[in-house]
Amino acid sequence: MTTTAEESAAVATMLGFEINRNFKFHVHSKDTEDFSIYKKNGMFKCWTGAFDGGDAIAFVMYIKGCGFNEAKEFVLEAIGHRDSLVFKEPATKSGSLSADEKQPIPQSYLDAFINSGDEYFNELKNLFTGEVDGKQLPVCDFESVKKIASKFEIKFVEKSKRLIMPVRNLYGEIITFWKYKKYGESYINKDGKAIKHKKVLYSKERHRPPFAIAQMLEYRKNKDEYVLITEGEKDALVAYANGIRAICIGGAGASVSLKYEYLELFRDMKVIIAGDYDKAGFEFNENLQEQLKSVAKKVVVLDWVTKSKKEGFHLFDKFDLSDYFAWKYSKTVNTQVKVFKSILPTLYTYISYDNTNFNSTVEFPLSW
Numbered sequence: 001m002t003t004t005a006e007e008s009a010a011v012a013t014m015l016g017f018e019i020n021r022n023f024k025f026h027v028h029s030k031d032t033e034d035f036s037i038y039k040k041n042g043m044f045k046c047w048t049g050a051f052d053g054g055d056a057i058a059f060v061m062y063i064k065g066c067g068f069n070e071a072k073e074f075v076l077e078a079i080g081h082r083d084s085l086v087f088k089e090p091a092t093k094s095g096s097l098s099a100d101e102k103q104p105i106p107q108s109y110l111d112a113f114i115n116s117g118d119e120y121f122n123e124l125k126n127l128f129t130g131e132v133d134g135k136q137l138p139v140c141d142f143e144s145v146k147k148i149a150s151k152f153e154i155k156f157v158e159k160s161k162r163l164i165m166p167v168r169n170l171y172g173e174i175i176t177f178w179k180y181k182k183y184g185e186s187y188i189n190k191d192g193k194a195i196k197h198k199k200v201l202y203s204k205e206r207h208r209p210p211f212a213i214a215q216m217l218e219y220r221k222n223k224d225e226y227v228l229i230t231e232g233e234k235d236a237l238v239a240y241a242n243g244i245r246a247i248c249i250g251g252a253g254a255s256v257s258l259k260y261e262y263l264e265l266f267r268d269m270k271v272i273i274a275g276d277y278d279k280a281g282f283e284f285n286e287n288l289q290e291q292l293k294s295v296a297k298k299v300v301v302l303d304w305v306t307k308s309k310k311e312g313f314h315l316f317d318k319f320d321l322s323d324y325f326a327w328k329y330s331k332t333v334n335t336q337v338k339v340f341k342s343i344l345p346t347l348y349t350y351i352s353y354d355n356t357n358f359n360s361t362v363e364f365p366l367s368w
Contacts (some may be wrong), residue, residue: 001075003056011056011078014061014112016157018204024259027051027063027159030187039086077108104173105166105203113155113164120156123163124149127234130326133314139325140241148241152212162201165233169209170217170261176206176231186333210235211248217266219245223297226270228321231284235274235321242325252280255287263295270298277304277319284345 003011005133009019012035017025024033027046034047044051044059051062056078060071114120128145129136138145148154154165162181166174184197202208211233219227228246230236249255252275273288276280285301292299306314312325 001055001057001072003042003075003079005037005039005042007079008037008059011060011075012037012044014074014078014109015060016112016136016159024057029112032053050305086173096153104169105177106173107174108172110153110166111194113147113157113191115155117156119161120163123156123161123181124154127154127163127180128238128322130238130263130322130324131316132323132327132330137326137330139238139322144241148237150235150242167202167233168211168214169212172214175209176203178202178211180234200234208250208254210250210254210262212240213247213262213265215245215247220265220269223269226272226300227266228272228274229288230321231275232320233279238322238325249284249288252283255284255291258291261292266292266296268297270300272300272302273300274321275367277315278317281320283319 002236005023009023012019012025017027017035019025019037023039025035026033027035028048028050035051036045036047036197037043038045043053043055045053051059054062056075057068057071060066060074064071064074066074092331119307124145125138125142126136128148130139131137148258152165154163156162157164157179160179162179164192165178165180167176167178177202180199181197182199184199186194186196188194213341216227219225225245228236228239229242230239230246230248231251233248236246236248249258271292273285273292275284275288289299289301304315304319313324316323
């Protein structure tokens with residue numbers, strides 16, 4: 001089947017690969033692109049010899065291990081969305097679109113990823129944890145985790161072993177992707193440079209809207225209830241899992257100058273700014289407070305030092321909302337375990353239990 005290089009790139013993209021502008025990408029190797037697409041005819045080449053090469057259908061059959069007809073249908077669907085996925089975008093005077101001008105990504109892009117299996121659920125558990133006394137502990141019960149994963153369409157990319165989540169604009173359109181892998185190994189690339197593992201990645205050269213920003217339209221229906229503003233997507237997800245209205249602005253850099261349409265969503269609202277306990281977090285708090293004080297009805301900056309003294313948790317560098325809820329949840333779970341153990345001698349049958357599966361609600365105080 002004849003395809004252009006751009007169409008072949010769309011096929012590879014829908015399979016979960018990230019294609020650079022030279023039409024090269026990683027499949028088997030971490031440090032060197034081992035696959036490429038010929039610009040003249042859209043054919044795939046494997047530089048390791050693991051794949052004999054061929055057209056888009058042959059590539060899909062190789063990656064998915066499927067038959068010809070299924071591969072053909074996949075290719076046709078990918079080609080149908082190529083304009084929204086990669087490269088086929090009208091050029092500006094500078095030769096390429098700015099991050100803000102790029103077209104939304106189609107919902108069908110998510111179909112290439114999975115939301116089941118041991119690897120997926122293990123990564124979800126790794127996501128919804130925080131540090132307590134040097135250990136990674138859950139921030140809530142796993143049923144809440146699964147509900148949040150479903151609500152925000154968190155899926156799993158088998159090739160990169162990362163979670164992937166769409167980040168949408170005010171109209172609900174997918175603008176970019178947030179990709180997360182808590183643990184990973186650093187490696188040396190082909191130029192001999194050490195590449196450090198990054199927990200969080202985003203789709204390249206795309207605008208990053210505030211995460212869950214469209215939820216503000218719903219929040220505005222009740223302006224007397226606080227909205228929590230976090231630095232990162234993970235903390236916002238953790239807040240949601242604990243029943244708190246939240247959005248993520250996106251770090252100290254993103255908080256410097258919010259777009260007018262975003263600022264207006266906070267007009268007459270009550271907000272709590274919850275930056276991390278580090279230099280970047282302090283800047284995040286200061287930047288947002290300065291911009292929101294003339295718009296919001298009430299702006300509260302979370303003071304981690306005062307809160308730790310009041311509640312008795314240990315504060316450390318880069319402490320964040322996830323660490324707080326892990327501590328809070330561990331106290332709840334430990335209390336339930338103590339109660340269970342106290343009545344255990346009266347039971348005639350052995351009951352097994354899993355600390356991470358207790359179904360409890362952790363109250364998040366709004367009086368600082």
